[in-house]
Amino acid sequence: MFRPHRSRRTALALTGLVAAALALAGVPATATAAPAGSAPALRVDGNWIRDENGNGVTLQGVSVLAPEQNDLCEYCNSKPTSELIDLAADTAAGWNSDVVRLPVTEISSTTDLAAYDAQYIAPYVDQAVDLGIYLIIDLHLVRDYGDAAGAVPQSMVKRFWDYIAPIYGGTSNVIFEVFNEPINPANWNTWKDYIQPVVDSIRTTAPDTLLLMGSPQWSTMLNGALTNPVEDDNLAYVYHLYPNQGSPTEALLDSKFGNAAASIPVVITEFGWNPPGEFSDPITNGTTSNWGVPFREYIDAHPWIGWQAWILDNFWKPQMFDYDWNLMGGEFQGQFVKDWLAGEPNVSPCTVHEAVGASVQVSSVYQTYSGDNLTDGDCTNAGRWISAVGDTTPTATVSLAAAQDVSSVGVYSGYNGGSGVVLVDFTIEVHTSAGWQQAAAVTGNTQAARDVAVGVSGVDQIRLVVTNPSASTTEAKIARVYELAVRG
Numbered sequence: 001m002f003r004p005h006r007s008r009r010t011a012l013a014l015t016g017l018v019a020a021a022l023a024l025a026g027v028p029a030t031a032t033a034a035p036a037g038s039a040p041a042l043r044v045d046g047n048w049i050r051d052e053n054g055n056g057v058t059l060q061g062v063s064v065l066a067p068e069q070n071d072l073c074e075y076c077n078s079k080p081t082s083e084l085i086d087l088a089a090d091t092a093a094g095w096n097s098d099v100v101r102l103p104v105t106e107i108s109s110t111t112d113l114a115a116y117d118a119q120y121i122a123p124y125v126d127q128a129v130d131l132g133i134y135l136i137i138d139l140h141l142v143r144d145y146g147d148a149a150g151a152v153p154q155s156m157v158k159r160f161w162d163y164i165a166p167i168y169g170g171t172s173n174v175i176f177e178v179f180n181e182p183i184n185p186a187n188w189n190t191w192k193d194y195i196q197p198v199v200d201s202i203r204t205t206a207p208d209t210l211l212l213m214g215s216p217q218w219s220t221m222l223n224g225a226l227t228n229p230v231e232d233d234n235l236a237y238v239y240h241l242y243p244n245q246g247s248p249t250e251a252l253l254d255s256k257f258g259n260a261a262a263s264i265p266v267v268i269t270e271f272g273w274n275p276p277g278e279f280s281d282p283i284t285n286g287t288t289s290n291w292g293v294p295f296r297e298y299i300d301a302h303p304w305i306g307w308q309a310w311i312l313d314n315f316w317k318p319q320m321f322d323y324d325w326n327l328m329g330g331e332f333q334g335q336f337v338k339d340w341l342a343g344e345p346n347v348s349p350c351t352v353h354e355a356v357g358a359s360v361q362v363s364s365v366y367q368t369y370s371g372d373n374l375t376d377g378d379c380t381n382a383g384r385w386i387s388a389v390g391d392t393t394p395t396a397t398v399s400l401a402a403a404q405d406v407s408s409v410g411v412y413s414g415y416n417g418g419s420g421v422v423l424v425d426f427t428i429e430v431h432t433s434a435g436w437q438q439a440a441a442v443t444g445n446t447q448a449a450r451d452v453a454v455g456v457s458g459v460d461q462i463r464l465v466v467t468n469p470s471a472s473t474t475e476a477k478i479a480r481v482y483e484l485a486v487r488g
């Protein structure tokens with residue numbers, strides 16, 4: 001596997017020969033051809049994407065918010081798109097993205113494409129060339145396609161690419177994602193008939209640009225390409241994956257895109273998750289432990305599949321930052337994606353945290369499931385603390401090695417295969433030099449992995465007090481807790 005090398009570029013002037021060729025190809029008079037580029041040109045070879053030296057390339061990166069959406073959130077304290085692209089590529093900051101996906105959202109059949117390009121695309125192509133990274137121009141339509149009322153007519157998609165392709169077709173840093181998420185008709189052959197003329201038109205002015213091809217039903221039907229591929233020799237197929245599609249088991253991912261990726265090139269241009277709450281929705285509800293870790297395990301074992309995580313922002317869900325631009329960790333995706341880009345080990349936040357090895361006192365113990373298990377980093381069934389039958393208020397107190405800031409505590413409870421045995425009602429208390437205080441109260445919990453916000457400085461002890469250990473009507477009313485994961 002090869003990840004592209006990033007380097008700064010010197011100014012690149014378009015040669016007269018290329019300019020003349022673009023003119024002959026019919027570039028609109030308002031369009032100015034972009035620089036030739038600073039990243040190796042990419043080509044499809046079997047199920048791999050390769051650079052000009054034949055190295056297999058795994059495109060790994062993030063999506064940013066569409067620039068034209070950047071001022072719509074009144075509570076996000078929005079950052080400029082250019083700042084987020086710089087961050088995505090910043091190796092010193094630990095992000096290490098090889099590619100950034102730039103959504104294009106406000107496009108219609110009458111959009112002034114020259115003005116749109118000048119404001120929302122061209123500056124970021126220049127920035128990508130400066131940074132030596134790839135930039136995906138993503139026509140971010142999420143609509144039905146075709147001639148039905150309210151659908152996207154083929155002419156609209158073709159109009160956009162007929163303008164954009166001549167400008168950026170000679171820039172090796174640029175990749176075209178032709179149509180983000182067509183929805184209906186939910187038929188691959190119908191989709192191919194719709195999109196093939198668009199691809200053919202792109203190739204008249206951008207013969208070498210890598211294309212990324214979506215599919216109906218929100219880009220989840222790429223298997224149709226196995227028997228009826230889009231006719232093009234430099235095109236990879238897109239899949240979008242979120243937790244609403246199911247637990248990312250090998251069997252599920254094989255069926256969705258993995259088996260296809262053994263013979264055709266595949267890029268996951270959208271995936272993401274956050275725990276249930278304000279930073280997720282029914283599509284993206286998931287946790288790092290139960291969704292992110294197994295998904296990464298699968299993708300790491302299939303290095304020919306590239307990926308771009310959604311989304312390096314704090315507005316559209318599932319966000320990587322909170323509204324104050326703190327990178328969200330624990331069971332939220334932000335820190336996990338950053339660590340993945342940096343090549344850090346694939347570990348659950350249940351097993352690695354700041355209280356591993358801390359001493360624990362508990363109110364009771366069932367058999368050999370002692371309180372020390374709460375801070376041992378073992379999140380298997382054998383590594384749980386279980387309270388004794390008859391303990392009506394199971395309580396555990398963790399003593400930290402030194403006082404520290406605590407942003408959250410991950411409460412991991414239940415057992416594999418169990419139903420209704422996660423902690424239901426509990427509080428988190430913290431001790432500082434001022435004494436004990438309640439930091440959070442949780443009621444009606446149904447999550448096996450629950451990140452509880454704390455936000456207290458100078459904490460030297462943390463206490464879990466359980467008032468309802470289980471919703472089960474058949475299992476014993478005892479607390480079953482894998483880990484209390486303290487996060488600074």
